[in-house]
Amino acid sequence: xxxxxxxxxxxxxxxxxxxxxxxxxxxGERRLDTEKEYGSQHVLERMYEGITGLLExxxxxxxxxxxxxxxxxxxxxxxxxxxxFSPNFPDWEDVPVSSWLGExxxxxxxxxxxxxxxxxxxxxxxxxxxxxxxxxLTLGTGLGxxxxxxxxxxxxxGGSANEFGHMNMFREGRPCNCGSxxxxxxxxxxxxxxxxxxxxxxxxxxxxxxxxxxxxxxxxTADMLSEAYDMGDRTAIETLEETGELLGFALGxxxxxxxxEMIIIGGGMSQAGERLLCSTRKTxxxxxxxxxxxACRIVxxxxxxxxxxxxxxAYARLRHEDVTAR
Numbered sequence: 001x002x003x004x005x006x007x008x009x010x011x012x013x014x015x016x017x018x019x020x021x022x023x024x025x026x027x028g029e030r031r032l033d034t035e036k037e038y039g040s041q042h043v044l045e046r047m048y049e050g051i052t053g054l055l056e057x058x059x060x061x062x063x064x065x066x067x068x069x070x071x072x073x074x075x076x077x078x079x080x081x082x083x084x085f086s087p088n089f090p091d092w093e094d095v096p097v098s099s100w101l102g103e104x105x106x107x108x109x110x111x112x113x114x115x116x117x118x119x120x121x122x123x124x125x126x127x128x129x130x131x132x133x134x135x136x137l138t139l140g141t142g143l144g145x146x147x148x149x150x151x152x153x154x155x156x157x158g159g160s161a162n163e164f165g166h167m168n169m170f171r172e173g174r175p176c177n178c179g180s181x182x183x184x185x186x187x188x189x190x191x192x193x194x195x196x197x198x199x200x201x202x203x204x205x206x207x208x209x210x211x212x213x214x215x216x217x218x219x220x221t222a223d224m225l226s227e228a229y230d231m232g233d234r235t236a237i238e239t240l241e242e243t244g245e246l247l248g249f250a251l252g253x254x255x256x257x258x259x260x261e262m263i264i265i266g267g268g269m270s271q272a273g274e275r276l277l278c279s280t281r282k283t284x285x286x287x288x289x290x291x292x293x294x295a296c297r298i299v300x301x302x303x304x305x306x307x308x309x310x311x312x313x314a315y316a317r318l319r320h321e322d323v324t325a326r
Contacts, residue, residue, distance in 0.1 A: 009308025012141030069316030071117030115144030121311025139269035248283025266301030
């Protein structure tokens with residue numbers, strides 16, 4: 001009987017999942033809205049709906065699934081399979097993701113931080129293949145980060161290493177759901193960029209984006225900012241440049257601390273490309289140690305938004321083989 005692994009990337013906007021054979025060749029893929037505003041129980045039901053729908057579409061029986069891996073944003077107890085807290089999800093504390101899905105499906109379910117599973121994807125199959133010192137940022141609804149140090153994923157004493165998005169950038173900045181304020185992720189993220197745009201318009205600036213969304217800034221997307229940038233919209237240009245500059249200060253610090261060979265920028269915001277990263281590179285050049293920056297390249301993710309799915313499947317196989325070998 002064939003064996004399969006399911007990989008899922010739980011995002012603030014979308015749930016992306018795919019099923020892979022033993023060689024990690026993709027056998028099918030499915031995407032659906034997260035609908036996070038309805039709370040944790042609803043999101044778990046959406047995850048279950050996505051998995052069962054994918055199995056039905058591919059004709060693969062759940063009995064053929066060896067294990068499942070899920071990338072979840074925020075802090076978690078990986079061994080217990082419990083998502084402790086996610087700043088971009090309402091009603092989301094101590095959610096027993098692994099046991100809830102595992103019991104309903106009858107398969108082992110392993111969770112990890114969404115940024116780490118994205119990095120597993122790029123490390124196994126993408127831009128970082130073969131490297132031993134690597135960093136990845138996922139820029140989407142929020143900001144996630146993960147590091148490979150000397151060939152090993154960095155977890156920390158309690159599994160909460162890599163919370164790069166909660167680096168304090170301003171003493172008295174925007175409030176964050178983590179309880180602090182001025183966190184990097186409140187600025188360098190899709191939500192953060194929209195808030196920057198909104199603040200500029202509140203100060204009297206104008207933007208074509210206002211007309212596009214009828215004044216409802218909850219409808220603004222990163223793609224809209226890029227499109228307005230290309231049309232010469234000064235407010236959009238300033239928003240992307242300021243966001244990129246702030247990212248540059250943070251990445252310069254990361255280079256000095258961790259000395260990576262490569263920093264991979266993934267997530268939906270990475271599609272902005274050099275519109276965002278041009279000011280990032282300039283800031284890194286001006287505010288990092290020469291030895292560190294000369295050793296490091298900043299690139300966009302090769303796998304695009306599939307990195308989380310592929311990485312979660314690779315992570316599931318890695319964890320399951322480790323568990324069954326004991």
